[in-house]
Amino acid sequence: MLNLSPEDRAFLHQARVGHLATASADGTPHVVPVCFVFDGACLYSPIDAKPKRVAAFKLRRVRNLRENPRVSLVVDHYEEEWERLRYVLIAGQGDLLEADAERERVHALLREKYPQYRTMRGFGENFLVRIVPERIVTWQGARVRPD
Amino acid sequence: MLNLSPEDRAFLHQARVGHLATASADGTPHVVPVCFVFDGACLYSPIDAKPKRVAAFKLRRVRNLRENPRVSLVVDHYEEEWERLRYVLIAGQGDLLEADAERERVHALLREKYPQYRTMRGFGENFLVRIVPERIVTWQGARVRPD
Numbered sequence: 001m002l003n004l005s006p007e008d009r010a011f012l013h014q015a016r017v018g019h020l021a022t023a024s025a026d027g028t029p030h031v032v033p034v035c036f037v038f039d040g041a042c043l044y045s046p047i048d049a050k051p052k053r054v055a056a057f058k059l060r061r062v063r064n065l066r067e068n069p070r071v072s073l074v075v076d077h078y079e080e081e082w083e084r085l086r087y088v089l090i091a092g093q094g095d096l097l098e099a100d101a102e103r104e105r106v107h108a109l110l111r112e113k114y115p116q117y118r119t120m121r122g123f124g125e126n127f128l129v130r131i132v133p134e135r136i137v138t139w140q141g142a143r144v145r146p147d
Numbered sequence: 148m149l150n151l152s153p154e155d156r157a158f159l160h161q162a163r164v165g166h167l168a169t170a171s172a173d174g175t176p177h178v179v180p181v182c183f184v185f186d187g188a189c190l191y192s193p194i195d196a197k198p199k200r201v202a203a204f205k206l207r208r209v210r211n212l213r214e215n216p217r218v219s220l221v222v223d224h225y226e227e228e229w230e231r232l233r234y235v236l237i238a239g240q241g242d243l244l245e246a247d248a249e250r251e252r253v254h255a256l257l258r259e260k261y262p263q264y265r266t267m268r269g270f271g272e273n274f275l276v277r278i279v280p281e282r283i284v285t286w287q288g289a290r291v292r293p294d
Binding site for chain 1: 163164166167168169170171172173174175176177178179180215217218219220221223225227229232234236238263
């Protein structure tokens, strides 16, 4: 079980965007904003390119994951009242979801969370990145941020 | 000179938060939300811990930068109309700003951008991360994201 309070779980469920960092085998980091869904155990992020297109394999995050499965995902809230800043920082392992049944389940979760995916052509054929959390740090607003 | 349109420069100037990824020497990525300022050439992000405190040296991003200067910084805008999604993705080198005169200049820029820093105790003593861009990718809303 993940060490997450009900509030942090709710925060992960409602967040619309996260930031996913991967790194190449030689340690060059790469971060992109991602849509994601949290099923209570893992986080999943679709890659908006078809698996059969060569392009998908060329995506930096896909290349990185194949070389180096370690990922960092942060989900945060910004506002000008810094006492209300907040984040959930997840360190874990990432992989590309291969099994069809599992992919269908996650695509359904994503369509539920993001109406935009319901009408996106070819959405169900997309790659998915699965993030298996290993360590979670949660933080809420104060003037000095821990890391 | 950076390959940035006036619109992308304006976007970087007005953005309140970015996401900075670093990686350890062994290639473990780490991403955190950061406040930053762009002076037209480099980006600077304060670290909210005093340099004399041991804690600052223990911060993951500081440890990572000392082991591995490569960084990735993304500044993005999310909204539910995905045609309006946007990001500026910067790959470059990061270091800790040491020279006092330079630090004072950047602290002044940060205070100008973020009123919150004007009253933050000890703010001028903080570490700063300098990000020297080497490669910039800009992207605006479409259904398939490049990487």
